[in-house]
Every structure is written in structure tokens, then in C-alpha cells.
Amino acid sequence: MKIVTVRDVAKLAGVSLATVSRVLNGTAAVSEGVRTRVLAAVDDLGYVPSLSARSLRATRTETIGVVLPDLRNPFFPTLISEAIQAANELGHSVITAASVRPVEEALWLAKRRAIDGLVLVDADRTGGAPSEELASLVPVVAFDRVPRVSGVETYQVDNYLGARRVTALLLRSGGRRFAHIAGPLELDVSADRLRGMRDELAANGVDDVQIVEGDFSEESGERQFGALLASSTAPDAVFAGNDLMAIGAMREAAQQGLRIPEDLQVAGFDGLVLGEYVTPGLTTYEQPAAEIARAAVNRLLELIAAPQARASAPEVHRIEGTLVARGSTRVLDEHDMHELGAVSARRGPRP
CATH class of the missing domain: 1.10.260.40 (lambda repressor-like DNA-binding domains)
Structure with missing residues (x-):
């Protein structure tokens, strides 16, 4: 025909x-x-x-883009799924792209007028100049990590507050020798979590903490905890910069015959579903992925409708998460849990 x-x-x-x-x-x-x-x-x-x-x-495509470097961290697919749902509910489609050069990928989409606006994920290490060009083409907001782009608003969990609360729980649970497995320290989220831990320890008269740097993978958590065990003072309380590294540390601890939480307490950060299914369950600071995604998407749509509303200086909107206590840390009484703002999600024994 x-x-x-x-x-x-x-x-x-x-x-x-x-x-x-x-x-x-x-x-x-x-x-x-x-x-x-x-x-x-x-x-x-x-x-x-x-x-x-x-x-x-047309003037508008009714489509927004979400661009990130990779999908290996399970937290990002969760965040993206929430963003897609929020955008769809407001009548917009979403193009998602993963690239080792996320800003270049975003520029490609923007220059072809395929999107009305963009959410950048994990854009911290992409550099400045190309990002400035991108921000001049379409409205941009960021998830999770602060990009080096003038005037771009970022929506993230309050990493500093979350780290302080995790550390406070480890202190209340009897931790004495502390260690932190940090994420890449050039990232603002990693630096904020390390700063939060240090400040909480200092507020409680503890100045000594061992710090090693991982890359947010299980393998790096396993490897770096092995290095901590080989040190002269092995820790009895470990705060990992994300859940994957915490799970890696727990694996290495089990291989070395350490009991969790009796010999070693471990806590992570992110609130991955996976943390519910390791044994024992992982204590963590849960990020409010749905709230972060909706706030960022709503703001992006506001900027698409009124580009002149763009902030003149970068703003970081920090959203409070939830401290979730599971079996990888010792049981606290109800009073301590209330003071810490923690919720218990401990599993009972299987029948």
C-alpha cells in the first residue's frame, strides 16, 4: 500500500x-x-x-532525559524507576541513557532536540566546560551527586546527617574501635559521609578512626576490610559508605571466622533491598528514592516551563532518610532507638 x-x-x-x-x-x-x-x-x-x-x-517534546555513567550500583535503577513514574504521571516520557561519558551523551540528546530537560546522575567527575554548554541548551537538575555545572540544582539524601546517625547507633551499640570504608573521596557524597562519621565520633570523645577508600563495589568492601583486619588494631565497628561495600565487608568477616554482630558490627548506607536478604540483615541509612526523584522531576518541569527561574548559584536540596536497624548491629532498647530516630527491621528466625 x-x-x-x-x-x-x-x-x-x-x-x-x-x-x-x-x-x-x-x-x-x-x-x-x-x-x-x-x-x-x-x-x-x-x-x-x-x-x-x-x-x-514543536516547541516541546514532552520528554525528559536521565543520563548516568552505568547501572552497576543497584541504587541508581531504583532512583531512575521512581523518576520515570513521576514523569509519566505528569504526562512526560523519559529517555534513559547510560554512558561512560554521561555529559557527552546528554549533549547529544540536547543538540538533537530530543529532550526538553535533563536529569544528570553521577556527573561529578565529568568536568566543567562541556557541562556549561549543556546547561545553556536545556534545563538541568541533578540526582545524588553534585555536578560541576553553574546554577544546577541537586537533589540528594542528607549524607552528613545520615552518617552521623549511623555512627551514633554504632556508638550506642558498644562500638569501640571504629573504621570507615569510604566511597571515592573525590565525590561529594563520600566526603559528606566521612565528615559526618568523624564529627559524631568527635562529639562523643572518639578521635581515632581508621579510613580506607573503596569504589562502592562489593569487591572493594571485601578487599578493604581485609586490609583493616591486617592492621595492628582491627575494628569492632565498621561503617561502609554504601550497602554494597558493607556486604563485601561482611563476606570477608565471615571468611575470617568473625561473628556479626558479636565480634563485629557493620552498617551501610543506601537502603538497598538486598540488605534485607543477607544474613544477618544489614543495618543501613535508607535513602528516600521516591521523594528525591519526585522533587527533582517536579523542579525540572518547572524549569522547562519557566527557564528564567534557574538558580544563579548551585543549590543542594538535602532530604532526610531513615536509619534502619537490622541484625548486623546489636539490639538497642526502645529508648535508644527513639532517640536515634531509628526503625527496627530485624527478621525473626525462620520456622
């Missing part, structure tokens, strides 16, 4: 291609007689305008 084109419509209506375009897109006034002839030709021929072509000509 022959595909009907706009040329066929113009020929049947006896008008130019430009006139057909004006009628179909409503971009300029035409006489009622011409409009009637064009629409009659469309009906007679069964012409269906190309949606992709119309989106290229």
Missing part, C-alpha cells in the same frame, strides 16, 4: 506544502476555505502526520 505523504495532500487540495504545514501545525492563519480543503484532503487520503517529524518542529 502506497504511503500517503504531505505532498499528496497538497496536490489534492491544490495548495503548497507550506500551506498544508500551516494548517496541520496551526503556525499561521489561513482562510477558512483553504483550511477546509486541506482537512478534506487529509480525510480523503487517510494521511497521518509523522509524530517524530512533528516533535522536531
Whole structure:
């Protein structure tokens, strides 16, 4: 069957291609007689305008982009899923892309007018100059990690507060020799979590903490905890910069014959579902992924509608998470749990 084109419509209506375009897109006034002839030709021929072509000509695509470096960290798919749901509920589609060069990927989308706005994830290490170009093309907001882009707002959990609460729990649970397995320290989230732990320990008269640096993977948690055990003072309380590294540390502890939480207490950060299913369950600071995603998407849509509302200086919106106590730390009484703002999610023995 022959595909009907706009040329066929113009020929049947006896008008130019430009006139057909004006009628179909409503971009300029035409006489009622011409409009009637064009629409009659469309009906007679069964012409269906190309949606992709119309989106290229339209002011808005009703589509936003979410770009990140990879999907290996299970927290990011959770965050992206929440963002897609929030955008869909507000009538927008989402293009998701993972690239080792996330800003270049975002630029490619923006320059082709494929998106109205963009959410950057994990953009901290992408550099400054390309990001400045990106921010001039489309409205941009960031999840989780602060990008080096002037005026871009970031939505993240309160990493500093979360780290202080995790450390306070380890102190209340009887921790004496502390260690921190940090994420990459050039990232703002890692630096804030380390600072939170140090400040909470200092507030309680503890100045000594061993610090090793991982890369947010299970393997690095396992490897770095092995290094801690080889030190002259093995820790009895470990706060890992994310849940994956905490789970890696627990694996190494088990291989070395350490009992958790009797010999070693371990806590993580993120609140991955996976933490519920390791044995014992992992104590963690749970990020409010749905709240972060919705706040960022809502703000992005505001900026798309009113680009002049862009902040003149970067703003970081920090959202409080939830301290979740499980079996990897010792049981605290109800009073301590209340003071820490913690919730218990300990599993009972299987029948």
C-alpha cells in the first residue's frame, strides 16, 4: 500500500506544502476555505502526520532525559524507576541513557532536540566546560551527586546527617574501635559521609578512626576490610559508605571466622533491598528514592516551563532518610532507638 505523504495532500487540495504545514501545525492563519480543503484532503487520503517529524518542529517534546555513567550500583535503577513514574504521571516520557561519558551523551540528546530537560546522575567527575554548554541548551537538575555545572540544582539524601546517625547507633551499640570504608573521596557524597562519621565520633570523645577508600563495589568492601583486619588494631565497628561495600565487608568477616554482630558490627548506607536478604540483615541509612526523584522531576518541569527561574548559584536540596536497624548491629532498647530516630527491621528466625 502506497504511503500517503504531505505532498499528496497538497496536490489534492491544490495548495503548497507550506500551506498544508500551516494548517496541520496551526503556525499561521489561513482562510477558512483553504483550511477546509486541506482537512478534506487529509480525510480523503487517510494521511497521518509523522509524530517524530512533528516533535522536531514543536516547541516541546514532552520528554525528559536521565543520563548516568552505568547501572552497576543497584541504587541508581531504583532512583531512575521512581523518576520515570513521576514523569509519566505528569504526562512526560523519559529517555534513559547510560554512558561512560554521561555529559557527552546528554549533549547529544540536547543538540538533537530530543529532550526538553535533563536529569544528570553521577556527573561529578565529568568536568566543567562541556557541562556549561549543556546547561545553556536545556534545563538541568541533578540526582545524588553534585555536578560541576553553574546554577544546577541537586537533589540528594542528607549524607552528613545520615552518617552521623549511623555512627551514633554504632556508638550506642558498644562500638569501640571504629573504621570507615569510604566511597571515592573525590565525590561529594563520600566526603559528606566521612565528615559526618568523624564529627559524631568527635562529639562523643572518639578521635581515632581508621579510613580506607573503596569504589562502592562489593569487591572493594571485601578487599578493604581485609586490609583493616591486617592492621595492628582491627575494628569492632565498621561503617561502609554504601550497602554494597558493607556486604563485601561482611563476606570477608565471615571468611575470617568473625561473628556479626558479636565480634563485629557493620552498617551501610543506601537502603538497598538486598540488605534485607543477607544474613544477618544489614543495618543501613535508607535513602528516600521516591521523594528525591519526585522533587527533582517536579523542579525540572518547572524549569522547562519557566527557564528564567534557574538558580544563579548551585543549590543542594538535602532530604532526610531513615536509619534502619537490622541484625548486623546489636539490639538497642526502645529508648535508644527513639532517640536515634531509628526503625527496627530485624527478621525473626525462620520456622
